[in-house]
Amino acid sequence: MTHPSDSRAYFFKIDTTIKKIRNVLQKRFNDSGFDLTVDQWVLIDHVARNQGISQNMLAELTTKDAPTVTRILDLLVKKGLVERRMSDEDRRKFNIFLMPEGTKTFEMVLPVVKEIRRQGWGELNEEDYAHFVRIMDSIYQNFSE
Amino acid sequence: MTHPSDSRAYFFKIDTTIKKIRNVLQKRFNDSGFDLTVDQWVLIDHVARNQGISQNMLAELTTKDAPTVTRILDLLVKKGLVERRMSDEDRRKFNIFLMPEGTKTFEMVLPVVKEIRRQGWGELNEEDYAHFVRIMDSIYQNFSE
């Protein structure tokens, strides 16, 4: 390998790592008795921090596409965790709110998620984090032109 | 953020980056007239480099699960790119081979993929690559205990 980019390694490593993280999160959710997928959690997390957010905005913040947000919200509504309310100013939009059960879920799951984040990061330090962000952002940017 | 792991950032960044890479690859495939998904390419790549490989082994090398490998191979067989041959020693196994069309596809797509890898890695250097590998492996390891 004369240049790192000649290898499949970086695509593969990113792919494998994100799968691992997802697996661990999901298993921990299941073991904790949370009836929730990782992506459902991601939406709940954002709604909790941005009550009344639009689906559009949710899609942008999570880098999910609109149809996916629609479907995940459908499931969350069905579970009684989240509510769609017609927007007053713009009738094309919904404002998304947590229901009481959703708030409960958020508060129950959050500490578990934080613990997993800590576990994953382990002994890596601030400098590592800076490298990590720089490299990831760089790859992203290199593909955004 | 007192500690990087307190933020959603690293999970999110990895997730977003891999999505970006996949999108760029797929779009470039489409624009080049390749009738191929990214994951179908990944399997072709591995079969090309390991003719006769078993599905099991393919799953391991690609970190895909067995049902996914089965389905992707079904599509590749349907497209005439790949062939399943009964293994002589173990009749539970298939040996996977590229068909002539598959080899053609491999040789046609590979340079495009290499070019995209190069583009993504951009001006990052060997040292960055070392950091990248170390951090990713570390996260993976922290979740494998």
Place this chain on the structure above:
DNA sequence: GAGCAATTATTAGCAGGCTAATACTTTAAC
């Protein structure tokens, strides 16, 4: 060698990522 456990691959079912097409609403242009 009979019976049981492990291995290999498949099927079915749910969830999420993507594109394309559609319905509805708002905004802009004339």
Place this chain on the structure above:
DNA sequence: GTTAAAGTATTAGCCTGCTAATAATTGCTC
């Protein structure tokens, strides 16, 4: 004000990731 363009959300259809259950074969143990 009417019409055209843009924005918001949904639906449908394909592909992939995951789990659980199944079928077929092999290997192990007695």
